[in-house]
Amino acid sequence: MVVKVGIAKLGNIASGVMGELLLDERADREDMITFMATSGTKLQPEDIERVVSNMKAWGGPDFCIVVSPPNGVLPGPTQAREDLAAAGIPPCIVITDDVTTKKEQFEALKASNFGYIIMKADAMIGARREFLDPPIEMADYNGNLVKVLAITGAFRKMQVELDKVIDQVKAGKKGADLVLPKVVMTSDKAVDGEFSNPYALAKARAAYEIAQSVAGVNVKGCFMTKEWEKYIPIVSSAHEMMRQAMILCEEARDLEKAMDGVIRKPHKKTGEIVSKTALISKPE
Amino acid sequence: MVVKVGIAKLGNIASGVMGELLLDERADREDMITFMATSGTKLQPEDIERVVSNMKAWGGPDFCIVVSPPNGVLPGPTQAREDLAAAGIPPCIVITDDVTTKKEQFEALKASNFGYIIMKADAMIGARREFLDPPIEMADYNGNLVKVLAITGAFRKMQVELDKVIDQVKAGKKGADLVLPKVVMTSDKAVDGEFSNPYALAKARAAYEIAQSVAGVNVKGCFMTKEWEKYIPIVSSAHEMMRQAMILCEEARDLEKAMDGVIRKPHKKTGEIVSKTALISKPE
Amino acid sequence: MVVKVGIAKLGNIASGVMGELLLDERADREDMITFMATSGTKLQPEDIERVVSNMKAWGGPDFCIVVSPPNGVLPGPTQAREDLAAAGIPPCIVITDDVTTKKEQFEALKASNFGYIIMKADAMIGARREFLDPPIEMADYNGNLVKVLAITGAFRKMQVELDKVIDQVKAGKKGADLVLPKVVMTSDKAVDGEFSNPYALAKARAAYEIAQSVAGVNVKGCFMTKEWEKYIPIVSSAHEMMRQAMILCEEARDLEKAMDGVIRKPHKKTGEIVSKTALISKPE
Amino acid sequence: MVVKVGIAKLGNIASGVMGELLLDERADREDMITFMATSGTKLQPEDIERVVSNMKAWGGPDFCIVVSPPNGVLPGPTQAREDLAAAGIPPCIVITDDVTTKKEQFEALKASNFGYIIMKADAMIGARREFLDPPIEMADYNGNLVKVLAITGAFRKMQVELDKVIDQVKAGKKGADLVLPKVVMTSDKAVDGEFSNPYALAKARAAYEIAQSVAGVNVKGCFMTKEWEKYIPIVSSAHEMMRQAMILCEEARDLEKAMDGVIRKPHKKTGEIVSKTALISKPE
Amino acid sequence: MVVKVGIAKLGNIASGVMGELLLDERADREDMITFMATSGTKLQPEDIERVVSNMKAWGGPDFCIVVSPPNGVLPGPTQAREDLAAAGIPPCIVITDDVTTKKEQFEALKASNFGYIIMKADAMIGARREFLDPPIEMADYNGNLVKVLAITGAFRKMQVELDKVIDQVKAGKKGADLVLPKVVMTSDKAVDGEFSNPYALAKARAAYEIAQSVAGVNVKGCFMTKEWEKYIPIVSSAHEMMRQAMILCEEARDLEKAMDGVIRKPHKKTGEIVSKTALISKPE
């Protein structure tokens, strides 16, 4: 059996950039296929519509992942979820970042039938024209953020949650019977079980905390400060924070390497996850 | 006028992961829209077909970008280009990495009507199951690679080439009249004009050279070495090389920061590129 | 005229550890003297009493600084302020850290006649026996914190506020006529005007933000988590955060050094503050 | 029984800054209390007098610690010791730094009835107005020095020596019967038994040696060089040496973390010292 | 028996700089002596002649090592080998770097009776007057290169090969009966068996790969680029690459230190090689 996973990408967050790759890292998995429909960067109603229709045209995914930034409770992403549901493409899992100012909408999401994975460290970028040029500052920030989400374990937890749903489909469950993830990815959740060395875990946890607090600084710099002389230092400092979170992750990984304790859990072709620690060994 | 840019993503390379974002970093550009069609990770004929048909369904991009790894001269990507051409969706620009063992096919590509940007530093990953677990080693490598391509200037050069085509469309050119990029992205090409400090340029150039030589090591580890006790250290060393290239890039950027010399060239809403150097200043 | 400054130290915070030294760094200032009365680590009523009586015995300071951790709104520090006031030793300036869970008491402090400097980055330590051994983890944390408060500029701002009061006394003001500082030391306040290089400022601001968020993590680890297997990683991660804030400060200072832009403002013997930037120069 | 420890702080050295905290790190020890009397920064006869009278007023400490920089053999500190003795407040332990030019006085100290701990790495600061501004250069240097004294083990050895005296008091000994520490804190002494990893010990030992040689450079810069163009680079280099000693300590601690080998020895409430190594464990 | 080893140094490469020291590191070995004859930096025919005649005058080494840069196949070094052979001073081992553009000559060397050790990472320096000042850039580069060749294991392998020949002489073999090394020092060869930690090995292997690719960049900068504005950044980037290879080696060694796994193999006075790993242990 081959599970069909639809990925609707509405705008970009780091968690989405890597989403597809996380499920099939060497493109040799035989138990699943993915199809991605993307909205482009604008998130206009017609973009959402096109995503939905492309997803339908693909012909019935077993379940659907909606990746939606800057936060998954804005009108666009919410509409997309509703439309996918209306189009008969549930069940649907929302992957989003967190914005603390939108508590009500998050409560609504949590209360809905949708699954969700709220990536608290997938922080909003410092989107100010005076600061964010695309090919360098933006890409560099994304590189740092991808590394943080990877090394802290947040991506692993996300992958595991999605693999659990795939496994249910393979076991014959479908539609409303699927148990969907309901996860707020906190620092404690992200790092749990990912490290051989407790100081590596502490450093990764620290990195996640820092990354998580970047969003607030960027919100201040992007939405709450008017004068460019003032907001440029603010968004600059937010990017420095993310860079430092990345450096902490490097330190964490170095500690793991120092005791040959890096934990690896690759997919087999069958989709099964195997595990190993010593670098020169076969996963089992 | 709004230029329509189709992006066909066949598999994943770091240059592709960032492609869309590079053209419209704050999602506020009013002179263009993008549509991305992705093949999933398998690159089967039906995947290619779906990409082509989705692209057609979108209704006529002004031009098309085909991002194709692991190298753009394998049967899949070649087929996609031919099909897009046959479907009447030229002109088409291929963005690919480089594999020195396929010289003939690259010659064919260069001789074709397609535009191309060959990203020599966008090196193949160490795709061995014993080494590459998806949520950490793979994502971390991609994070490093994105940072290298960003900070060295390779992404900027790619963006500039693509913006040039968009500008031609805006100026009324179309179809076969468009002059497409024919670029091999070498270290000298990537770093040219990107740095205020000559040592920063030298470090970035060094990083690009290192990244470029990663591919050969991974080819050795993935295709030319059979025993896992032997190929694990080889692919591990390739990833350490990329990590060190990333660190060199950090050093380069630190030198730029030290003289407040970071060059930024963001897009305006109109798509125009503006420029600035002093951090606390407005781009002009 | 020689201004008499009384310092009542109730327990320890990093801002207090350096307090006296900040006002007379080379012990050659002729316009002021300080007297410190300390409570010891216990903060019992008799300790507070002794501080007050020693301060009185010293014979009438012109004004008084009360340094009080873990936060200046607990019964002990509050009592000390009241007692000093009752003993006729106003005016009094409270230097304290911030604990967001005690909003009411902070409001009361702000509404009082006391001056205050709330050092938001002077974060509570990870005071768990399994983690905090005195001669190493504790002292090391304090070393990091002192460096952060120093390099970000927070200590300078505190010193400047205190010097302003000294200057008023020298100008003949006294008692209730003295204008006391009412300062919440935020990241923007701390770094303002301290750096020649804007990236150094951004890094320092980032360091301050990180240091500030340490308190919340330590509160969680010390008061809101019961199991030692769980709280040890939490307080460990808080100390890693502070260490990383320190590293960011080092980076900031390196950038300043790189352009020979470190700003220095030493005291003259007269208490006057002079200023210089180029390392090999005389302050003016 | 509650042991009463008087601390007379005459001026400031890093060993003194942390003194009180080292004995009761979480302020929960029930077997001892401390009282600190400080001289202020000037060290005038009346300051010494006040320290002594405050100490007497506190009512008879069981023993007394005199912390005295820049070195404990200058007239002021010597007077204080004599006065305390005359006031019937022996026994007395002197904690001081080392100045090699005062050999005779040190011999006198060693020959006296006083206990002593000579902290050879607690090096004199670069006290030149053109260089040492209080809130940054001075505080930053102290932060580095505190970290060096902490991580090398020098503070632990100092604490252990003081705890030994407290234990004697608890066991019923008093006055002249107390065996006081007679310790010159060399690099070998400081690092002994503090590290699980022998390279960490070597790095810490190296850091201590470097810190120890800072004093000579600062003596040259502060007392033996007249031209500011010449002494500024000298004292600057002394501070760079201390910073590098700090960095070596960080490396040492990283090695300990890498094998989960950090040794911790916290106090229990009873004052008993317990010990642990694995981070996630209870001390025993 | 005392083995006599002649070393003819024709110009300088890093492998030669350390050659003599590698065989008798503490100058206490009783089973061998060395004599070095050097050509000076010019490599003129009379220089070669003098080397040969001095070597003859020394009176018959048991075997001879010819260290010859920039590559051992240029006329000078080739002549020296021939002359030494003609002078009856075989057997002779050539130690040289690699220049890929001289394939034929290398084939000739490999086919000859000479032994050889081709140090692929002993890369040509960036010998441009605008860049390479002798006491700093040149010496610094050599320092980096020596560190890379040391820590990767390349020097150990070279030493082992030479010790094997010495051992044959001690066992009574001589002249044409000696089996000489025929070694191309690749990254895999250099690092084999040198590390306790597999990540240290991977990092060292990466460093060797980077060092090896430096030569090509310097060849481009020194021989294939005419404009100084262009070749200065090229040779600068080559030196940055070597520096980064050095930093990777430091990281590798840190990992080894972190598990107390540094492997040491000193010579005894008898020339026997003994071995140890734990730092605080005796070699056996």
Next chain:
Amino acid sequence: MVVKVGIAKLGNIASGVMGELLLDERADREDMITFMATSGTKLQPEDIERVVSNMKAWGGPDFCIVVSPPNGVLPGPTQAREDLAAAGIPPCIVITDDVTTKKEQFEALKASNFGYIIMKADAMIGARREFLDPPIEMADYNGNLVKVLAITGAFRKMQVELDKVIDQVKAGKKGADLVLPKVVMTSDKAVDGEFSNPYALAKARAAYEIAQSVAGVNVKGCFMTKEWEKYIPIVSSAHEMMRQAMILCEEARDLEKAMDGVIRKPHKKTGEIVSKTALISKPE
């Protein structure tokens, strides 16, 4: 005119390893030639004799450099100088390290007719069999030391002193008329005039001070400590100190790079020294 410089190398110190290269870095200088005679590592009387006779055989150098470790006042080196003088090969310049325990002999050297350059930072290695394996620990230490002597400016000062003598010969002076260097290379001497950035100078000065203090630690570890459990940590810490001095030098050079202020002074073919600072410029 071509000046003939004889170099007699008696054993090895880092200053000697680089000596020849410093005078003719690209082997293209037309105004001088060098001839090196080496003693091997043993320094036996017959080795000294051979050096002297080879030097004579070369036919009259204009002057002679005797490089002699571990210190230039031991019987061997002293004999060599006397013999060279007796053989009519003055004038002679001694390059040596410093050993403070041999004050008398150094006074004798200073009082003699010989020139001298005493390299205080060229510190004795940790020559203990349990620690110093030749191809790694020894070579790595030398790499660090070469970098320190290079980047601090000590090598430049040595080269300048030697070039001055060459210039005198070119100007027609000879024999006893030559003014020979009489230099003790202190930290202040080494760094003088080498840096554009005053913090770089301070860091380099700090590095030199640290390197200089390594010798004392190694003397303690090699000659004054008997138990291997004790001397291994001591010599290990000495090597860590030298490594840290190297790291400080890297920091110094980074500061210079950050302001494009690296000073370069290459030789022209005529031997003339030219100078430049901006990287992309021609020396003048």
